[in-house]
Amino acid sequence: MGNHALTSVNIQPLHLMTTTTLTKRNLPYIALGGVWEQDDVDAAHHVIAAAVGPNGNFFPLPEEPEFQKALASHEGAKFAIAVNSCGTALDLCMIALGIGPGDEVIVPGLTFVCSAGTASARGAKVIFADVDPQTLCLDPKAVEAKITPRTKAIIPVHFAGHAANIEAFDVISRKHNIPIIYDAAHAVGTKFRGTPIGNAGLASCYSFQSNKNMTTLGEGGAITTDDSEFAEKVRGLKTFGYVYGAKLRVTQIGYNYRMTKPQAATGITQLAKIDRVVAARLKNYQLFMKKFGELEGVTLPSGINEDHGCHLFVVRIDMKRLKTTREEVVKRLKDSWQVGVAIHYPAVWSWEAFESVEYDNSHTPVTSEACEQVISLPLFPSTTVEEIDYLVVALRETLASFVS
């Protein structure tokens, strides 16, 4: 740890401890944080070892159906279709809806690039609508203002694990007859007013990539839906258009977006403990917020309660109060405190790939501001109280050292 951090202690209100009592820590952002355990290793090992021998194989049965059943049940949906990522889940939904050139798809600009990229990849025009300043999820009113006869889908994101306003989007969907596809990459375990979110809209797309609330060997995803026709369509699309039955049929031109057997096996063990994992995240988020208290120019996440999936701990920093840049804040946290942080997210339209695709990002002031302010802290299920104390002091001191 650099000396700078240990010598600047004059921050108000700092009622926790002095920096001299702190033990040095190394808190990287990229970490499984206690999500991955021995039972997951055993589950993967079991199917890998069972495939040894002339009759062994990696065909998914019975793990995949078992995993899909458990996911659908946990997320409150009738059907779950396992795939190899959330990106491919979103792609399949766009393909199933027949999205193409001339269509418009409404998305937030404060999201991972693929929530929007999936519509661009089909040749549709991406329409960015603004996010709600409290939740940072897509704002239904802003969405409604952007609907045109060309709007073919809306993709709200349950940002950081906070549910988007499903009730308002249901109303919009019915009124304008537009399907809602939720990007639920952050949202295994998220609830909307006490109810799991897996049957919201037409479909929800989940991610089990390495740093998500649960992971299937580092990659993986799923689509959940209550719509049997849509389920059948994406189920076929993910596996070359096959329809299994007494006679194998190929009913549509499809792809190979399948999840592997070892992945599905770990999905079962991961899901079995997801409630414990999300509860541990929630406890740590609440502890951090209690210990950090209030600090002018810092907005802590809102709606941190039993409904929140607690996937990302996103803090907003009013950069106008500091005589530095966000990059310098990130660097100071890393260099002086060994605290890794992430940015979720730069505005989607700021990526160079979006220079060459059709989009509209007008009237999105909340998104533009938030994208300049956000940093995500490394708070995981396994983060200890001592580490939380350290993170609180690291963030307070870092910010105090830049106040103009």
Ligand SMILES: Cc1ncc(COP(=O)(O)O)c(C=O)c1O
């Ligand atoms: C909001 C959001 N959507 C989609 C994705 C893509 O997920 P995957 O990596 O499983 O394709 C991510 C991944 O980080 C994400 O954060």
